[in-house]
Amino acid sequence: GAGVSQSPRYKVAKRGQDVALRCDPISGHVSLFWYQQALGQGPEFLTYFQNEAQLDKSGLPSDRFFAERPEGSVSTLKIQRTQQEDSAVYLCASSLEPYRANEKLFFGSGTQLSVL
Amino acid sequence: DQQVKQNSPSLSVQEGRISILNCDYTNSMFDYFLWYKKYPAEGPTFLISISSIKDKNEDGRFTVFLNKSAKHLSLHIVPSQPGDSAVYFCAASFDRNFNKFYFGSGTKLNVKP
Secondary structure: OOOOEEEOOEEEEOOOOOEEEEEEOOOOOOEEEEEEEOOOOOOEEEEEEEOOEEEEOOOOOOOOEEEEOOOOOOEEEEEOOOOHHHOEEEEEEEEOOOOOOOOOOEEOOOEEEEEO | OOOEEOOOOEEEEEOOOOEEEEEEEOOOOOOEEEEEEEOOOOOOEEEEEEEOOOOEEEEOOEEEEEEOOOOEEEEEEOOOOHHHOEEEEEEEEOHHHOOOOEEOOOEEEEEEO
16 A cells, blocks of 8 residues: 555453454555553553564553564454553554664654544 | 663754754663654664774764764754654664564654654
8 A cells, every 4th residue: 555554543442351453564564563652641652563574562551562474464453451541542553674874754644543 | 680771752943954852872782773753653763883892883963973972872853844743762782582583662852843
């Protein structure tokens, strides 16, 4: 596709519910990132994939958060037993090269998750 | 602990004048600094970057200045245009772990016609 695509655009979940957020990166992009953006804050790193390998998951806030990219293209971020503090915009980004410093990231429009 | 800070949540500037957006950081080991621009309902888009070995980088109307001794960088937009109205995030990364960006909380720029 022309850009990074994320779905759904909005998700409302009841506390305790599981959710799955999808990211379609730009075709051919090797690197894929997930960021979490709370209201009024900047994006915070969650995890990084190079192809299908998850090379860094140090930003995942708890073991309720799980991300995968099984075939090196589409990625899914899953949040189990959602809590109110999980409410945020979840941004996916991709880049062409195996990540190097100063590489441009292309962000999707994000999924806004609201946990009631 | 937030390593990258943008202390001005908003800035209003008249069209044609200069916009100066500021960013401070606490970790002197950062190797790269970037600015991203974000319109409502869209993801951030890359604007301009600077390596820690430089003190200035220019791209058209946009110039980023880096003052390492003060741990401060700024983005200058000259002349400002109404289409520049957006939220601007500064971000920093380490060379040894450059797959992770540290973002500031953003400054909302409003350029008045």
